[in-house]
Amino acid sequence: MRRSRTKSKNILLGVCSSAACFKALSLASALVKKGHEVKTVLSPSAAKLISPQLFSAVTKNEAFSEQFGESFAFSDGHISLSDWADLYVIAPATANTIGKLAAGICDNLLLTLAVSRRVKLFIAPAMESVMWKNGFVRENVAKLKSSGVRFIGPVNGRLASGSTGPGRMSEAEDIIKKLPL
Numbered sequence: 775m776r777r778s779r780t781k782s783k784n785i786l787l788g789v790c791s792s793a794a795c796f797k798a799l800s801l802a803s804a805l806v807k808k809g810h811e812v813k814t815v816l817s818p819s820a821a822k823l824i825s826p827q828l829f830s831a832v833t834k835n836e837a838f839s840e841q842f843g844e845s846f847a848f849s850d851g852h853i854s855l856s857d858w859a860d861l862y863v864i865a866p867a868t869a870n871t872i873g874k875l876a877a878g879i880c881d882n883l884l885l886t887l888a889v890s891r892r893v894k895l896f897i898a899p900a901m902e903s904v905m906w907k908n909g910f911v912r913e914n915v916a917k918l919k920s921s922g923v924r925f926i927g928p929v930n931g932r933l934a935s936g937s938t939g940p941g942r943m944s945e946a947e948d949i950i951k952k953l954p955l
């Protein structure tokens with residue numbers, strides 16, 4: 775078997791409730807195949823669109839979606855997950871989560887981890903072009919970029935609605951190429 779020459783990293787993968795959330799499974803799987811350890815945190819809405827169990831199966835690690843779940847019986851549960859991570863990648867990121875991040879809101883575990891992190895945050899947005907071009911979203915993206923958050927994509931392409939334009943989530947391999955692995 776060919777071994778990866780990159781050093782194994784602990785990657786926290788945040789998944790939001792986008793039509794592109796199935797692509798996060800390919801990303802998780804590709805990262806695991808490259809020898810990285812992946813733990814997934816889904817927004818509560820994402821957990822309605824895609825099962826956290828699928829991420830557990832692919833990553834062989836527990837997938838989290840509840841801020842107040844059993845895994846977090848101790849108040850510093852989010853801190854131990856933050857401390858574990860070498861980098862935090864939110865893919866796909868919705869307009870909603872981008873807005874909350876820009877405002878420092880922590881009303882779910884995915885967001886709390888972004889604010890309590892000590893590591894770099896990478897965001898791969900996914901949304902319809904009309905949302906990506908919206909003034910609120912433009913301002914929120916600019917604010918996050920100016921505080922050091924790295925954006926990967928989105929790219930031009932076919933969107934969930936069937937239209938074509940900017941807003942399509944980057945493919946897993948393109949995201950991986952842009953991560954410091």
Ligand SMILES: Cc1cc2nc3c(=O)[nH]c(=O)nc-3n(C[C@H](O)[C@H](O)[C@H](O)COP(=O)(O)O)c2cc1C
Pocket residue numbers: 789790791792793794817818819820823867868869870871872900901902905934
């Ligand atoms: C099937 C479906 C697909 C969606 N796709 C997107 C999307 O790609 N991008 C986006 O910004 N919002 C999308 N939404 C809307 C978000 O799910 C909604 O704004 C939600 O509140 C986001 O929550 P979250 O950011 O906590 O995951 C979609 C909703 C549904 C039901």
